[in-house]
Amino acid sequence: MELVTAKTIEQQELPRMSDEALLSSSLEGNMVAFDLLVDRYYDRLYVYLLRFLKDSDMAEDLLQETFLRVWKKRNEFRNIASFSTWIYTIAGNLARSEWRRRKRWRMFRLGPSENEEEPDFELPHEGLTPDRTVENRMAVEDLIHELERLPERYRQVVILRDIQGMTYEEIAGIVQVPVGTVKSRLNRGRLILQEKLGQWYESE
């Protein structure tokens, strides 16, 4: 009876535990602890993969693969400081591999890929000012399109910083480059987007 009570208390504590503590608990066979890690990360990792690959099916597949790898390698986690950095690194590596695989595939394909097709609506050329926001669906569609075309080293930091809201230090840990490199890549990535999307985000 006492054991059941202790277990119940532990389960109640789980939501307040850190990611690292949850992973430790799952190492002892607590599946509920790992479920909580899934709950904490699957949504934001999905966004990361979706924006990186611009393919929802592939994002779902890689998301499942990411968690599966985390589970399989859970014993190796002890030497890594942050679970968040670790899981994002795994997801990022999977996304980059998939991206490169697709890029090679595209080189041998005849005709445009579905991602390279022109949007099926007319692009407005005037009447829009930089202060318009979310509701302009076409601008956002264009933004998604250009984000996908951004070189991957810039795309990754733009997604992590501007879409996921991470700090420079967190991004540096995930991408495994110095903070200064993160800053310069971010700056370059944003400027490229601004330039490509000049009709929406005029700078002159």
Next chain:
Amino acid sequence: MNQSEKEALCGLVAESLSAYLDRSLPAPVERQIALHLEQCPACRRRLESMNALLADLQTLGEVEAGPELGWAIKRQIRRQARRERTRLLVRPVPFLASTAAAAAVFIIIGLGRGPERGLSVDSLTDQNLIQAGETPLWERRYVLPAQVDALNTPALADRAGAGEDSTAVRRPTRLTGVRAVSF
């Protein structure tokens, strides 16, 4: 400030806008840019444009994967955990463990077959054997090779035949080893 200096400053601001918006510039540079932005409408537009871009980028995060995907992941992890448990149960015995098991079986069988249960090799003296209720060594036809032929001589055969165990006389004739002990 002449025109070329102004253009140079505009170029610096354009390159630094990203960091300026992130508030990651050193304080003096940030102040210099803020001052320039107050005086330069072109750079202000550039700033607003970059702000709009960042605001739209932020909206790209407003996507939800849906609970079904979360459940699918959890199911997959549970399947994997079950597979791992099954693999543990049917895992082949490692080399050392199997060797140790074989050695244990050998020892148990050996002890079970020997008449001196509970006696170590060192304690196999006649006195200990008698005390333990076992047959002393001198009665066990402890035979050296040199004695094999001698045992086959009629004199020894008669002497041995006078003992309780008449088969003991014939047994040494089958011996071929260095020594034979009838445990």
